[in-house]
Amino acid sequence: MAMRWLALFLAALxxxxxxxxxxxxxxxxxxxxxxxxxTEQRAQNAKLKARNDALEADVRDLKAGTEAIxxxxxxxxxxxxxxxxxxxxxxxxxxxxxxxQASAAPRAGEPAVTAPKR
Numbered sequence: 373m374a375m376r377w378l379a380l381f382l383a384a385l386x387x388x389x390x391x392x393x394x395x396x397x398x399x400x401x402x403x404x405x406x407x408x409x410x411t412e413q414r415a416q417n418a419k420l421k422a423r424n425d426a427l428e429a430d431v432r433d434l435k436a437g438t439e440a441i442x443x444x445x446x447x448x449x450x451x452x453x454x455x456x457x458x459x460x461x462x463x464x465x466x467x468x469x470x471x472x473q474a475s476a477a478p479r480a481g482e483p484a485v486t487a488p489k490r
Contacts, residue, residue, distance in 0.1 A: 394400050433440035445451040452458050 392399060396402075430440070
């Protein structure tokens with residue numbers, strides 16, 4: 373009977389020692405969660421670093437010369453130089469509509485033809 377109590381006591385002692393390792397602060401489950409959070413944070417940091425590098429390159433280009441400034445003026449503000457010609461291209465859908473409207477309109481010197489009313 374004493375051996376049985378000793379075995380139960382030792383089993384309870386082992387369980388008591390295992391609890392902090394698995395479920396306690398700094399235990400296996402907590403460490404696993406921290407590893408997941410660390411992986412997410414590293415991915416976010418990599419994205420932000422790439423963004424910062426791109427912004428830093430833009431700043432260097434803007435400080436170094438006029439090409440970057442001219443490019444931004446063209447793309448964002450629609451500016452052109454005095455010696456340049458501005459040509460605006462339409463997409464194929466818009467060009468098709470413009471040609472249909474042009475063919476439907478009467479030419480100079482021709483009378484407009486209308487369908488008879490019914």
